[in-house]
Amino acid sequence: MHTMTDPEDNWLWIIGPGAIGRLLAASLMAARQRELREQGASALPRVLLLGRQAMAGQAVMLDMTTPESLIVSSRINHSTIDTLQDSSFRKPSAIWLTTKAHGVPAVWQQLAPHITPETPVTCWQNGLSAQPWLAERHANLLCASTTEGAWLPAETGASTTPDNGSTADDLQHLGVQHAGRGHTWLGAWQSGGDGDHDSQSNQAALMQGDWLKAAGFACEQTPDIQTRLWHKLAINAAINPLVARYRIRNGQLRDRPFAPMVRQAVEEISAVLDSEGIPAPEEGWQALVEQVIRATANNRASMLQDVLAGRPTEVEAILGPLRSTAARHGLALPLLDDLYRQLSTPQR
Template identity: 30%
Template sequence: MTLSIGILGLGAIGTIMAAHWREHSLFAVGRPHIPPTRHLQTGESVLARWPDFPPSQDFTLPVWTGESLDWLVVTTKARDTLNAIQQIQDHLPLVKRLLLIQNGMGQQQQLQQWLTAEGLACELWQAIATDGGYLSSQGDNSRSYVYAGAGEVMIGRWQADPDNHVPVGQLPPHLTVVSDIHRRQYMKLAVNCVINPLTALYSCLNGELVTHPAYLQQLLRLSEEVLQLGQQLNWDLPTELPELIQQVATATGANRSSTLQDVLAGRPTELDYILGYALNCARQAAIDLPALSSVARQLELAASSPLPQADG
């Protein structure tokens, strides 16, 4: 069955998803003037896992003009989610499912509340992706990306629903439906609350958080505070969270976190929906997080602007 899939936010992850879904009917959403051309170069580690995946490919997605969509996949930055969706509000009755593939938390609640208030029936789904990619170079009307890390994409309904499934033939390739997406999302948030701000603060690779003694001490302090927060707010985090975060930092040792990439490129970061979200939850519950708060203040000073806070 050929699916109709719109992609809003054709960055690295959006382009990687387009490559996985290349046999389906794809549309670029939100670019009314120039059909975006993308080039994807597949890294050796990905080809080792999927030897039949094309090592290099170019494709141009037609611009979405209101065709019915089985899936509208959003891969924008978290802070842009609601505004981007509101700009295509008139076409949303033609969309069966919205799928967010993003870092952070807070935008899901904002979007679900808006969909409900507007009486829009499209289902909201959340994804956790472990694929890795980055921008290689940029031309006038095209971008080249590297698919650097082979991972998986797990999805689930954002609102609790006993029918947390997708009809046979309507699940795009490379997606797996899970029943505990919220627990997995909190686990990812916990990891990102430690690794992302610290790599941005120290301008270091993920692995250096484990190999540098002073950085490791900070990693452990932040991990314990995130665990404390999660235990008090019933996030169902494992008690061995500090060890698990060290394992993630080691396994992704040569990677630059998405936050560090944003800092180096002079772009706004997503920390308002990662660290900011956690601090906002702590403030609402009157939980003191001195180490996380200190890192947030240092990052604010480094950026010479306040760190925005996410809605809880």
């Protein structure tokens, strides 16, 4: 274990209590409780979940349903991001940002005054917009790229009882469905240079990788997280805009008229990545995308879910970096540009 600080004073702030934020919080807290029970001590951090919606008390019960349909419940400290000026908060050892990509600038505006430049901040977003944006503002930046799958069930049972001495039944319950296990890559945004923040970020990545492994996630550190983020972006760019535009499940992309569109999208994407010197996967882009479509055939992809719920999508975070890179290299993206335009106007 790469221990950094007294575990009792070791707080991880997870900002964005949605599907991924809750999955991470619930898994870490369950692991911490297990270690405390079995060994009397744990190097895992305590979790403070920070959202923008007020809850009934200062703690919530997080009920995570595992892929095997077990329910794991943990009591988690909760607060709203606009109460950060309250000096009673313990300063965090690390911060994980788990909002959607377009949520990061608003979070940062509220967060920045309350943390030091040394605090490691990890971006969990898909796409490649939040990470470079934050890298210009905070040097000690880490990124995670994950294929874990999680979604939020409809909320149940809110309590209005204050939580001093409260029991599990008094607390507001938040649920999360861990839909499928995946793989997480973790690394410093800037790696391989000789700056102080560089080595701090690498140390933080090693420690946070230990936390994730202890919490049951398959996780590896990488010295080149930017390539991993491009690879995830490529898969998301080949699948998400098409399924969101045509409102279909991923598996339908194997049928006409969509299969030729996927091939064209992958050709456009791989030309951009080649021009940028991003290495292709061993099996090639077409085979990798086909494999992900097969493995997620029954999914309603995240961008489709956002469109159906009338929420903003991550189209800018996913297609934006491809479009700007293509423009820099003089490449045309007829299909992706068209999808971008259609998905950038409000969907009904």
